[in-house]
Amino acid sequence: MSDEPVPEKPVKKHEPEDPNKPVWEKDPVAPGWQDGAEDPLAVALKEELGDAIESARSFAGDLTFLVRRDAIARVCAVLKEKHAFTYLVDLCGADYPKREPRFDVVYQLHRFSDQRRIRLRVMTGEATPVPTVCGVWRAANWPEREIWDMFGVRFEGHPDMTRILLWEGFNGFPLRKDFPVEGIDTGSAIYPEYYGEGAGPVAGSGTGWKPPKPPQEPS
Amino acid sequence: MTQPLGLPYDDHDGLFAESEEMELNFGPQHPATHGVLRLKLKVNGERIVDSYPIIGYLHRGTEKLFELHPFFQNVPHTDRMDYVAAATNNQAYVGAVEKLVGLVVPPRARYIRMMLAELQRISSHLLWLATHAIDIGAMTPFFYTFREREILLDLFEEYCGARLTLNCMRPGGLPHDLPVGWTERCAKLMADLPGKLDEYEELLTNNRIWKKRTVGIGVLPPEIAIDYGVTGPMLRGSGVRWDLRKALPYDGYDEVEFEVPTGQNGDTYDRYVVRMIEMRQSVRIVNQCLEKLPDGPIMAKRPRVLKAAKDAEIYHGIEGPKGEIGFYIVGDGTPNPYRCHVRPPSFINLQSLPELCKGALIADLVALIGTTDIVLGEVDR
Numbered sequence: 001m002s003d004e005p006v007p008e009k010p011v012k013k014h015e016p017e018d019p020n021k022p023v024w025e026k027d028p029v030a031p032g033w034q035d036g037a038e039d040p041l042a043v044a045l046k047e048e049l050g051d052a053i054e055s056a057r058s059f060a061g062d063l064t065f066l067v068r069r070d071a072i073a074r075v076c077a078v079l080k081e082k083h084a085f086t087y088l089v090d091l092c093g094a095d096y097p098k099r100e101p102r103f104d105v106v107y108q109l110h111r112f113s114d115q116r117r118i119r120l121r122v123m124t125g126e127a128t129p130v131p132t133v134c135g136v137w138r139a140a141n142w143p144e145r146e147i148w149d150m151f152g153v154r155f156e157g158h159p160d161m162t163r164i165l166l167w168e169g170f171n172g173f174p175l176r177k178d179f180p181v182e183g184i185d186t187g188s189a190i191y192p193e194y195y196g197e198g199a200g201p202v203a204g205s206g207t208g209w210k211p212p213k214p215p216q217e218p219s
Numbered sequence: 220m221t222q223p224l225g226l227p228y229d230d231h232d233g234l235f236a237e238s239e240e241m242e243l244n245f246g247p248q249h250p251a252t253h254g255v256l257r258l259k260l261k262v263n264g265e266r267i268v269d270s271y272p273i274i275g276y277l278h279r280g281t282e283k284l285f286e287l288h289p290f291f292q293n294v295p296h297t298d299r300m301d302y303v304a305a306a307t308n309n310q311a312y313v314g315a316v317e318k319l320v321g322l323v324v325p326p327r328a329r330y331i332r333m334m335l336a337e338l339q340r341i342s343s344h345l346l347w348l349a350t351h352a353i354d355i356g357a358m359t360p361f362f363y364t365f366r367e368r369e370i371l372l373d374l375f376e377e378y379c380g381a382r383l384t385l386n387c388m389r390p391g392g393l394p395h396d397l398p399v400g401w402t403e404r405c406a407k408l409m410a411d412l413p414g415k416l417d418e419y420e421e422l423l424t425n426n427r428i429w430k431k432r433t434v435g436i437g438v439l440p441p442e443i444a445i446d447y448g449v450t451g452p453m454l455r456g457s458g459v460r461w462d463l464r465k466a467l468p469y470d471g472y473d474e475v476e477f478e479v480p481t482g483q484n485g486d487t488y489d490r491y492v493v494r495m496i497e498m499r500q501s502v503r504i505v506n507q508c509l510e511k512l513p514d515g516p517i518m519a520k521r522p523r524v525l526k527a528a529k530d531a532e533i534y535h536g537i538e539g540p541k542g543e544i545g546f547y548i549v550g551d552g553t554p555n556p557y558r559c560h561v562r563p564p565s566f567i568n569l570q571s572l573p574e575l576c577k578g579a580l581i582a583d584l585v586a587l588i589g590t591t592d593i594v595l596g597e598v599d600r
Contacts, residue, residue: 024519028321030528060318060533086445089536092547092560106547108534108562112445115466119534139448142570150282165275165599174280181287 031060039063041083041118048082049075064119072122073131073157076107079118080136085109088133089117091143093151097177101125103153107133129154150175240268243581247276251354251585254595256569258584265580270573274566277599285559290316290390290525293559298384300561301597303346306339306375307539309388314469315535315546316390319527328392328517329470334405334508335378335387336470336537337501341412342371343540344494348419351491351589355432360419367415370408377401390525392518406509409502416498423491433488437575437587440485447571451542451564452497453591456482456490463538475507487590494592524554534562541565541592561600565593 035057036042042056042063052071057064067075079085089108096102107120124130132155133140144155145164152173155161162168172179240263247255255276261269281300285293297312298305310332317324324332345364352360372382377398379387387394423429439449444457454461462479464472480496482489527550536545542564551557568591575587 022325024323024325024516026520028323028519028521030321030531031318032528033530059531062534064532088448089543090534090545090547090560090562092562094549094558094560106560108545108547112461117467117534137448138443138446139567139570142566163275165278167275175283179283181283 034058036063041116044083045075045078048078062117062119064121066121066123069122069124069128069130072105072107072120073133073136075120076109076133076136079109079120083111084113085111085118086137087112088137088139091133091140091147093147093153093175095151095176099123101128103151105130105147105153124153126152129156131156132158134158149173152176239263245584247273252588252595253350253593256588256593256595256598258572260581260584262581265582267576267579267581267584270576270584272569272572274569274595274598277595279600281600282558282560285556287555289554290320290527290556293556294388294390295384295386297561298386299596300563300600301343301539301541301544301565301594302383303594304339304343304540305383305385306335306387307343307537307544309385310336310470311535311537311539311544312546313388313390314537315533315548316525316527318535319531319533319548319550320390320525322391322519322521324392324470324519325516326471326513327396327515328519330508330512331393331397331517332388333470333472333475334505335375335385337504337508338371338374338405339385340501340540341498342368342375344498345371347494347540347589347592348491351586351592352423352429354585354589355429357423357426357429360422363415363419363422367408367412374401374405374408377404389518391521392516396517402509402512405505409505409509412502413499416495420495424495430488432583432586433491433590434486435484436487436583437579437590438484438486439571439575443574444485444571447574448567449542449571450567451539451592452490452493453542453568453571455480456493457485458483463536463543467536469535469537471508472504474511475504477501477504487586490590526550526552526554527556528552536562539564541594541597542568561597563597563600565591565595565597566600569593569598 037056039056045053045065049071052068052075054066054068087110089110092106094104094106096104101123103124105122105124109118109120122130130153132144134144142164144158145160145162147153148155148161149163149165150173163170240261243260243262245258245260246252247257257273259271259273260267281296284296294309294312297308301308345368349361349364375385376382378401379385379394439453439457441457441459444454444459458481460479460481465479477500480493482493529550529552531550532548534545534547536543543562544564545562547560547562548556549558572587572591576584579587
């Protein structure tokens with residue numbers, strides 16, 4: 001080993017960014033949540049509906065209301081009749097298994113007069129049905145069926161609460177986070193003579209499961 | 220009420236006799252259903268009393284797949300939903316991701332995106348016109364429209380290597396710049412296309428049989444259309460002047476000039492006219508893009524791995540050829556979306572089909588399925 005001193009590593013100088021650079025050459029700035037309680041719409045809704053609106057926040061310009069579950073149909077009716085949100089853009093679910101209650105139902109509304117979009121959010125559990133908004137917008141019919149189909153969230157008062165994309169008797173709710181991606185073999189739906197109601201072996205990888213042999217007829 | 224046999228054409232409007240109600244199954248293996256749509260019809264004679272669509276034959280769990288892949292790798296999944304309009308699906312998805320993480324797209328990329336989206340709109344409408352006409356019984360437009368669609372698909376192939384599943388956009392910009400000579404070939408097609416559109420219109424617009432089959436069929440009043448959440452040419456056919464490109468401009472649609480056509484009666488013929496005019500407006504937009512096409516980078520500065528902040532959520536909708544296609548994305552701090560929901564225009568528009576075909580004849584049902592312009596890959600996802 002020589003006694004030569006180890007050359008110091010050149011320190012990288014952090015150069016300040018050129019402020020005249022176009023915005024697409026700068027690092028992206030992610031939007032964040034802001035309080036939306038001062039928004040005129042939030043103030044008006046709070047006055048009309050009281051504690052049915054639990055909170056109002058906005059993300060990237062979209063105002064999001066957290067609505068109490070049992071009041072959602074009333075809130076939607078008020079938004080449609082009084083605030084002219086005549087177009088229900090979208091209705092979807094989301095699953096947060098670590099949270100209690102675990103499901104979200106998210107409504108996107110649109111107003112034609114000033115092209116305003118807002119979002120409503122309802123939290124619900126497996127056992128608690130959400131009041132349907134089919135009576136407010138007919139557009140809600142199929143999306144609500146889809147949420148039932150994919151998450152197992154029931155809608156109270158829905159005219160036709162059946163599965164839409166999967167078949168009746170499918171065992172499980174595929175968009176839940178605990179549903180295996182490989183899928184499950186819904187034995188009871190396909191082989192009702194071998195499996196009882198709701199029973200169905202998991203055919204996911206690594207479980208080592210094999211289908212049972214069908215009962216042999218005595219020869 | 221049962222009519223005596225042998226007198227099938229004696230009801231007052233000269234069509235078909237009333238008889239007992241019966242159930243009729245239509246599809247899923249029927250060429251006029253544009254895929255695998257099944258309808259349970261309740262018919263009285265030749266008239267449809269009620270109908271009940273049954274869907275899901277093409278369900279692939281795309282929304283679950285989105286959760287398994289990073290933001291960049293999800294773009295090809297969007298191609299496979301509405302497989303005749305992949306560019307607009309890409310545009311909706313990357314737009315949502317950009318909003319979620321705060322990316323700003325450079326102008327050249329925005330203009331090329333607009334061009335690709337408008338070419339896709341034309342190609343989707345051409346396919347719609349071909350199949351709609353062939354459903355009703357006019358075979359010739361099919362050959363004509365596929366001739367032009369072929370050139371359009373060649374342009375796509377030249378740009379990104381694929382003809383249908385394009386995968387031609389990325390969060391932050393575009394994968395490649397335009398190839399040499401592309402703009403000239405595109406400009407040539409755009410110069411030819413209005414004449415070709417005249418050709419189709421000569422065949423159909425004033426054709427007596429075409430009008431007989433479409434005028435007054437499947438009338439959708441504007442209030443009911445909005446109540447059903449119907450968007451795109453179907454909503455505009457009902458007389459509502461609403462287009463997301465004008466209402467909430469994305470990319471560069473506020474920098475180009477175009478008009479939003481509307482119908483008056485909300486029937487199948489009006490929706491046909493609206494789509495024909497839309498194609499001409501798309502040509503106009505592409506021409507303006509070609510003229511204004513700026514130089515510069517095609518990709519924004521972005522991290523190698525995109526991560527959305529925890530509990531960040533966004534909904535972004537754009538005007539696809541069939542209506543509003545939107546993505547609702549939730550992030551959780553990982554490179555994958557925690558939840559990615561699609562608002563498919565075909566799914567929502569198809570919901571209004573029972574309303575459209577109440578009281579229509581069975582033969583008109585084929586025209587009505589055509590006029591809703593559904594792609595079952597997107598309905599079922």
